[in-house]
Amino acid sequence: MEMKVYNSLTRQVEPLTPLADDTIRLYTCGPTVYNFAHIGNFRAYTFEDILRRVVQFNGMKVKQVMNLTDVDDKTIRGANAAGVALTDYTKTYKDAFFADLRKLNIQPAEIYPAATDHIPEMIALVEKLVEKGVAYKSDDGSVYFAVTKFPGYGKLAHIDFDHQRTGARCAADEYDKENVGDFALWKAWEESDGPVGWDSPWGRGRPGWHIECSAMSMKYLGETFDLHTGGIDNLFPHHENEIAQAEAATGKPFVNTWMHCAHLRVNGEKMSKSLGNFFTLRDLLEKGWSGREIRYVLINAHYRQGLNFAFSALEDARKSLERIDRCVDALSGKVGQLDGRDTEKGEVPEWAAKALEDFTAAVNDDLNIPRAFAALFELVRHANAALASQPPNLSPSQLRGILGVFFRMDEVLGVIFFGKAEKTDVPAEVQALLDQRAEARKAKNWAESDRLRDAIAAAGWAVKDSKDGQAVTRR
RNA sequence: GGUGGGAUGGCCGAGCGGUUAGGUCGCGGACUGCAAAUCCGCUUACAGCGGUUCAACUCCGCUUCCCACCUCCA
Numbered sequence: 001m002e003m004k005v006y007n008s009l010t011r012q013v014e015p016l017t018p019l020a021d022d023t024i025r026l027y028t029c030g031p032t033v034y035n036f037a038h039i040g041n042f043r044a045y046t047f048e049d050i051l052r053r054v055v056q057f058n059g060m061k062v063k064q065v066m067n068l069t070d071v072d073d074k075t076i077r078g079a080n081a082a083g084v085a086l087t088d089y090t091k092t093y094k095d096a097f098f099a100d101l102r103k104l105n106i107q108p109a110e111i112y113p114a115a116t117d118h119i120p121e122m123i124a125l126v127e128k129l130v131e132k133g134v135a136y137k138s139d140d141g142s143v144y145f146a147v148t149k150f151p152g153y154g155k156l157a158h159i160d161f162d163h164q165r166t167g168a169r170c171a172a173d174e175y176d177k178e179n180v181g182d183f184a185l186w187k188a189w190e191e192s193d194g195p196v197g198w199d200s201p202w203g204r205g206r207p208g209w210h211i212e213c214s215a216m217s218m219k220y221l222g223e224t225f226d227l228h229t230g231g232i233d234n235l236f237p238h239h240e241n242e243i244a245q246a247e248a249a250t251g252k253p254f255v256n257t258w259m260h261c262a263h264l265r266v267n268g269e270k271m272s273k274s275l276g277n278f279f280t281l282r283d284l285l286e287k288g289w290s291g292r293e294i295r296y297v298l299i300n301a302h303y304r305q306g307l308n309f310a311f312s313a314l315e316d317a318r319k320s321l322e323r324i325d326r327c328v329d330a331l332s333g334k335v336g337q338l339d340g341r342d343t344e345k346g347e348v349p350e351w352a353a354k355a356l357e358d359f360t361a362a363v364n365d366d367l368n369i370p371r372a373f374a375a376l377f378e379l380v381r382h383a384n385a386a387l388a389s390q391p392p393n394l395s396p397s398q399l400r401g402i403l404g405v406f407f408r409m410d411e412v413l414g415v416i417f418f419g420k421a422e423k424t425d426v427p428a429e430v431q432a433l434l435d436q437r438a439e440a441r442k443a444k445n446w447a448e449s450d451r452l453r454d455a456i457a458a459a460g461w462a463v464k465d466s467k468d469g470q471a472v473t474r475r
Numbered sequence: 476g477g478u479g480g481g482a483u484g485g486c487c488g489a490g491c492g493g494u495u496a497g498g499u500c501g502c503g504g505a506c507u508g509c510a511a512a513u514c515c516g517c518u519u520a521c522a523g524c525g526g527u528u529c530a531a532c533u534c535c536g537c538u539u540c541c542c543a544c545c546u547c548c549a
Contacts, residue, residue: 011479029549037549044549073547158478159545183546209547231549232479241546262480263543272548300498301488306481306542313487316499323498326512362489370489374497381514388506388513446508453510464511471512 003058003364005051006304008235008258009156013366016055016257019226023061026052027217027255028109029230029238030066033093034074038278039294039309040264040271042104044231046295047261047303047367049106051229053412054363064109065220068094070116071196072209080194087116100281103291104298105418111220115212119198122207122215125249126185126200134248138176141188141203147181150244156258157236183241184208210241214254218246228255235260261303271309279309292419293317299369299413324416327380328406330387335399340407346400349386355379356405363412376409426472430459434470437463
């Protein structure tokens with residue numbers, strides 16, 4: 001089955017096929033490491049994680065590059081305010097970012113280039129643009145890209161610049177530019193930059209924001225590559241400018257497919273640092289939510305649709321995951337611990353094959369994860385029904401086969417087998433109560449059984465009875 | 476002003492010109508000593524007004540409201 005995605009450039013759903021080598025070359029705009037990332041940011045990173053997982057699910061390889069913006073206005077301001085070196089300041093947030101990615105079971109990219117490690121590449125690209133006559137140096141030593149010299153400017157955002165009004169925001173930044181739409185490739189050093197700066201053919205300064213992505217993506221993925229993604233707010237100007245910089249320099253198409261995810265909202269508004277209405281991942285973990293539950297919420301809405309964050313969604317996620325866990329645990333409880341490879345030779349019942357087929361169709365249809373979850377829950381429902389039937393009608397081979405479908409689905413979702421509450425050992429005193437209760441139940445002494453259940457609950461454990469005996473879980 | 480995306484059952488959230496989305500919550504039933512879990516059933520929704528069509532939540536037009544981008548932003 002063919003994987004299809006929505007291309008922002010053409011505004012159409014198109015097949016995604018690698019340009020070369022069976023490998024999708026993917027550039028994903030990463031964080032500016034001046035603060036802890038918030039869960040709105042992580043919506044983009046989980047979207048990109050789902051994307052790369054679906055590519056792999058379809059048997060293709062992925063080479064993903066995610067940049068780390070470690071020099072810009074905000075990082076410089078933060079470092080200088082804190083009186084520390086820029087690299088020390090950003091390291092804290094780089095480390096935090098990677099820790100957060102692990103919490104959300106986001107697969108690591110193949111390469112995480114930092115902007116400050118690629119200043120020479122950026123200078124070389126700017127020089128090339130100056131040589132080609134599409135960039136110019138201003139009096140203060142900054143270098144700007146002249147958007148009127150690049151005919152395709154606006155093709156990604158589909159903006160017709162001849163009919164744009166010049167708003168207050170544009171005028172404010174107009175100092176040395178020939179045209180309000182021109183953007184900085186290189187920014188001349190200013191007093192407020194303090195110790196931050198690099199020597200260049202135009203004097204001391206630092207790179208503009210957009211140039212790092214053009215320079216680093218082409219360095220690691222080639223001058224033309226498959227796929228480039230980011231949040232919808234990056235579409236313009238950031239991605240538009242990346243195209244201008246790259247294509248003006250190389251004369252080749254920069255990127256085949258552009259994908260953008262919609263924003264996470266809170267109380268109906270975009271969650272953003274500038275609005276101050278954000279939760280970091282850490283905030284939610286401290287409130288007792290797991291990375292797994294947060295991941296579930298972030299992926300269980302279509303990526304091109306706005307998602308309104310609410311704690312009730314986390315509650316729902318917790319309950320939904322418990323339902324999946326109970327089913328998977330019941331299946332694996334009958335065949336012992338397995339990993340994905342053990343399940344490959346199992347027999348797959350028709351309803352499980354249908355669920356996998358629906359799941360595959362959903363993820364290949366522009367990453368429709370909500371529909372994929374619907375297929376997963378159909379699998380759960382059928383499996384529960386089969387498990388409950390008397391006499392039991394699932395063979396060991398079928399149990400393995402069904403679990404195999406769960407493993408297969410989880411290659412994309414990353415939420416079934418990841419971060420499940422680990423089985424904690426039952427303390428001796430609770431075990432003693434359980435043993436007493438088993439005795440009482442044998443004697444059909446229900447009053448004593450219920451008393452012991454309350455006692456066990458008081459100790460922090462919940463006991464449930466089934467025909468296989470008592471099961472305890474931490475409350 | 477320009478551009479794009481929305482408004483779906485108590486809540487979250489898919490979808491399509493005719494056929495159950497799914498989850499969660501609530502109600503009823505089965506099972507169970509009880510509870511939990513599980514299964515079955517129910518609460519059968521598509522902002523408003525027109526239009527096209529044998530048929531519209533789905534297409535078209537208008538109206539109302541919401542969100543985002545238009546040089547900080549995932």
